[in-house]
Amino acid sequence: MTDTTGSHPDATAQEHPVDGDAPLFGPGSQFHQFFNDPRWALAMVRATVLEAAHPQVGAALMESSTFVVHPWRRLRNTFLSLQRMFGADDQVRQREAARLNRLHSRLNGTDAHQRPYDAMDPHVRAWVVATLFESTVTMCRLSGQPLEQRTMERLYAEFQAYLATMDGENGRLPATLQEFWPYYDRMVEEELENTEALRIILYKLFDHLPAPPVLDGLPTVWAAGRALAGPLIGAITVASLPESFRRRAGLPDIPGDRTLTQSAYLAIGLARFLPDSWTQADGLVSLLFVSPDSEDPRARTITAVRDGMKRAGALLRLITPLPAQPDPAEAPGPQRTAEEFFRDVLDQTGDGYLDWPDLAAMARELSGRLDLDEPQETRLYNAYAEWWRELQTDLDTDGDGRISKEEYAAAVPSLAGPALIKVAEVLFDATDTDGNQSIDADEYRALFRTGFHRDMADTDGHYSRAAFVRDFLSFMSGRQRSSPYDPLLAEA
Secondary structure, eight states: OOBTTSOOSOTTSOOOOOOTTSOSSSTTSHHHHHHTOTTHHHHHHHHHHHHHTSHHHHHHHHHHOOTTTOHHHHHHHHHHHHHHHTSSOHHHHHHHHHHHHHHHHTOEEEOTTSOEEETTOHHHHHHHHHHHHHHHHHHHHHTTOOOOHHHHHHHHHHHHHHHHHHHGGGOOSOSSHHHHHHHHHHHHHHTOOOOHHHHHIIIIITTSOOOOGGGTTOHHHHHHHHHHHHHHHHHHHHHHSBHHHHHHHTOOOOTTHHHHHHHHHHHHHGGGGSOHHHHOHHHHHHHHTOOTTBSOTTHHHHHHHHHHHHHHHHHHHHHSOOOOOOOTTSOOOSBOOHHHHIIIIIOTTOSSSBOHHHHHHHHHHHHHHHTOOHHHHHHHHHHHHHHHHHHHHHHOTTOSSSBOHHHHHHTGGGGGSHHHHHHHHHHHHHHOTTOSSEEOHHHHHHHOTTOBOOOOSSTTSOEEHHHHHHHHHHHHHHOBOOTTHIIIIIOO
16 A cells, blocks of 8 residues: 555455435534544645646646635635535535536646646545545544544545546446545556645645735744744655655655654644634634724734734844744735735736736635626626737737736826726626625625725715726726725735
8 A cells, every 4th residue: 555654445355335315414423523523634735745646637726726826825725615515404515516627617727747637526626625535534644543444435425426426427436445546546556646736735835825914914923833844744745645656746755754744644633632613623723814993893803912022023133033024013005016916916826927817816816705606707807808908909919818017017097997897896796796886795705705894985885887997997907005995816
């Protein structure tokens, strides 16, 4: 077997029939129990690395994903998607599956070696689900609590059902758990590579991980924590990967890696004995995105904690040689430079250029936040595509199919053309759910699910179409900072 930290569960063990009365989704499922398990955080990092090692997944991540520039956004979106897919509401699950299929259908192309990739490839989608299942099993084994055969079979059936919800009969996971382990070993031996996406996740992402919104403005405290936790998480993840893949990919062999990995999983597993309210995944994820100036009732407590952390950060700067960090007291002004706007807003994928994947990422984020149905989502994507064609015509002076920072800075006014106005109009129509040509407070909060307080533009508490379009254009073309749009499109 391929795993150096412990053998696979006995692939020859007799399988038990899966209990047909137990729910595959919802609170009674095996997945639901693991969803709030603190160890699952490490397991999901491991699963993400194994996904990224598949050349098709790695290429899609590099070409179209915002995981480098906006990792916390990616975490939140993944969490919400899993929550919808494994929840008890079948209508919500079917709607989310349809949304994921629309998203994946737009992710295709060729990688740096001119090999095609397609996020709708059923074999690739099966591998993504396989990594989630196998990493959960490995998590339990490394914690000294290997799953019983019946529990493992039940969990496998749930992940099969998850894949079937999206792919139907096209799902490519093996039919039985006994067949899964040879399939997994074959994929590790024959398909996985040391991709660029894998290297970024292991060696760049944690080193440069921006602070989550809840810790924004505490750069010293965050830098100190990241300096300790980042390399440790990377080492634990590498040590938990299959040994044959580690050798083939040239990943470092760390002395005592098995002990390190098992100790980490055991230590984090102790958090399971904390009160349930402390370890609920939805509460923890939402807490990461609470801003001190939001309407969230937890904001006042967070403000008090941040004040204490600022004082701790000042002390830390005195006693440690950490590099200088930006002073949180020096709040950014209302305007961005052209370079800042290009980096923070336009270059969503972080490759240094503006091209279609960047605008598609904006459309994808807005569609997910608004939970748009298929016609509205298509209309929004089409509006962004029209804007991209307009930008290419006006800004791509060297004809290379993308827009550099220099090309952008030389023609900033061209951003606010008719196509961008259409994007704003589509967003307004999607937000104005009652069709009365104004956005009330409830509709506004539905659009900006960030908890950031913002006064309505009109004195009667309603946001008119003209005001909405004006503010959106001001943000997208005038480089004006905005309390609702920055968390939506600019922050990590």
